[in-house]
Amino acid sequence: MNVIRLWRQLRAVKAVGQAANEAATRETLGAGKPQRGFAAAFGNIMADMLAPRMAAMAERRGGPLPGSDVAVVSGSAWAQPLASGAAAVRSRDAAFDPAALEQFAGQVFAAVVGVWAGADVGSVRPVLSDALWEPLAATTGLGTGHAGPEQYFAMQRASAQIGGLHTGSWYDSALVIMHARLDFVGERPPPGMPDQMMRWDESWLFQRSVRPGGDPMARPQSCPACGGPTQVNDAGLCVHCQEPMPFLTTGWLATEIVSHHPIYAEMREQVRADPGLFENVPPGMRRLLAPDLRGEFQARTPPDTAP
């Protein structure tokens, strides 16, 4: 009886995985024919389960809020001198103090590390954008222990340094460089771990809407571009004028994290050196990889030739 039940369970799980597989293949340019069979189906189940974890640990997490200035998205905003950026923010917020923002950013980093170490994920909800908080909550919400990469995320320490300030039409934005390191709390690092793996920088983008609102972030009642009532399509664009619908925030939120840890570059090089690694990844998982790597693979894979 139990064997029959187990078999039915496996069939049900496989059906979900196969459906996810076919959907992922449809959505992934150059992914070829959908993979079939138990292994492929389970691969996609795992991809789906791992998606929040990968999003929470990825090299690039979250992203600038919709309606951010092009200069913030492209990074050109950070080329201007810090003093002029600070003066611009201060011109519309007389209380703005870069040192206070730096301190706040450092506290946010420490609070996120605290969540990886087992603290309540609700504690960082008010200071993270949805795109950063939701995968973190999904990954740490079950409290299923801190083995694997999680333990390293829980060991991170950082000092924060503002790298750029920008006043946009909808948001104030701040690039904060986190000088991060692993703290083994008196214990010896794993044998063979090179020093460059224990010290790295991360770029954290903090943003707040010029007009406060949200809890911690919410869309305004009407589109600031066309004035129509707020309704967005799946891409987050106003259904009336197709402009990005921005968010109101209660205050500064971390919205994007880009890690410069050398392990990510190493992983990219490994995949580039051995395209077979990539080809064996199920389509659902491929979508989770870095966009530049995905683009490279798609560019050199003719349709219907991938497994």
Added chain:
Amino acid sequence: MRERSADHSNPEEWFVVGAPIAGSSVGDGQASAGSGAGAISRVDPSFDPDAFLAWSCSVYERGAAAWRYRNPELLRPVMAQAVWDRYAQFLVTLSAVALSREIMASAVAQAALAWTGADPSSQSALVAFSVTVADPRGAIIDKWAAHWQERWLFQRPAGSRTHASGRVAVCLACGGPADPEDSGRCPYCHADITTRTAGWVVTQVATTLRSASKIAAAQSAAPAAATPLQPPRALP
């Protein structure tokens, strides 16, 4: 294998989030009090129990949509913050697994008005949902998760009144039907109708769904941590 009782009469089987509005006279025994709709109808003659029940089902269906789209925002307008916070966390945690998400999205509920009350601070309506998972894979994975009970406590301030039409979700300015998917403005007169449910919000949810209490237990075991305080800001 030990089997669970299915009548859910044991209070320990109920997992509860949220709390009634402070000062409201909602007691522990409300589910069995069975006072019908009279308590609200006496202070609000336009209150229509059938219309309210139908609307409460639409709220539950919005919950199913939140699972389908993995988007707890759909429930925010009809839930008190304390309830929504926990529900959103439960949803994003459990829906990381596609099968869980699809099973939860297929839940259909039979609703019954279990209790109503009115006191100087609030009006209350307790709706009992008998939930069944339509997706047959639900029973295959865990037969005890294929059916469960929920009690949602809807409350609104004592002075609230139902629109003369008896409709629950209406624009209080012009009386037009309020689309639960809308943005907070009446599509007809464009008035702000964030209170488009005539003030009703879910202030407490109780469920016998096992995974809810399991996840909550894991989450409540996590130590509380301080939220970083925002730097000072001078607004013009």
